[in-house]
Amino acid sequence: MEKMNILVFGRHPQIMETVLRLINSQPDWKAEGAITDQEAVEKFNSNFNLVLIGGGVAESSKKKLKTAFEKINPQIKMIRHYGGGGGLLFNEIEETIAQ
């Protein structure tokens, strides 16, 4: 099975660390993180299937990044992630995969 490649984008470094650890503990998922808009744009490539948007990201940043990501991968899915350990994380990703 092909890995689900996830870009996690959020402003909180400690939450980012936990989210990346949780995602990367799953055999079929692989995640990288970005804290700044510039870092997200630089990291994003056509291999990513999903972008998780964490807390603290302004609407203007979301719009800007959505436009930039869709130029590279028009099928990219961007969803809101609510921090809380693995409580919602796995559901958010599984729900997106199921769609």
Place this chain on the structure above:
Amino acid sequence: MNTVLHKAATRGHANHGWLDTNHTFSFAHYHDPTRTHFGKLRVLNDDFVDGGMGFGTHPHDNMEIISIPLAGDLEHKDSMGNIAVIKQNDVQIMSAGTGIYHSEYNKNKDSKVNFLQIWVFPKQQDITPRYDQITFKPEDRVNKLQQIVSPSKTGEGVWINQDAWFHLGNLKKGFATEYEIKQKGNGVYAFVIEGEVTVGGQKLTKRDGYGVWDIEKFSITADSDAEVLLIEVPMS
């Protein structure tokens, strides 16, 4: 009136040894696409934690988290510097806002703690994280609906960053009352903590959940001595 019934036995269940947990809505590795939320109510977990055990430090952001101990004592520590023990008759709220870390442990070594962990999507995103807890008088909810969570900072109960109201009732057999929706467009999720009640004509037993919306008020009748939690939240 629209309704949804979640019988207790249909909840997601996971036994991790130290934690025996029941999920009314999809959570962790329990995923049912038909049960992901009730309006802005996202999580309703009924957790039993072994003595001395608990949830290690983990992050939250942009979620209103309400803990209601039903039995035993729960110790809370967070990255805002709060250290507290919440007990039966306490209600704790944490607005995760821009992000916090916290841990929750059973304070007692030799007995389980049972608590409801409730997550509500916030009205306003990225607020400054906040913590509060209130001890309520149990006698004030005997044959009454005691307000424990309110969207008004001056209202009864802990303040929540959402147009949501929570009530607890300790209802004696035969007692009947009505609940009026506080805000148009909201729905109410009734969760039976103990006993048997009829809510809006639906008979419910221990740990059943029943959501009602598109309604202005509904009846509640205790078919036995019962404890019920009412969670009113926006539906959209």
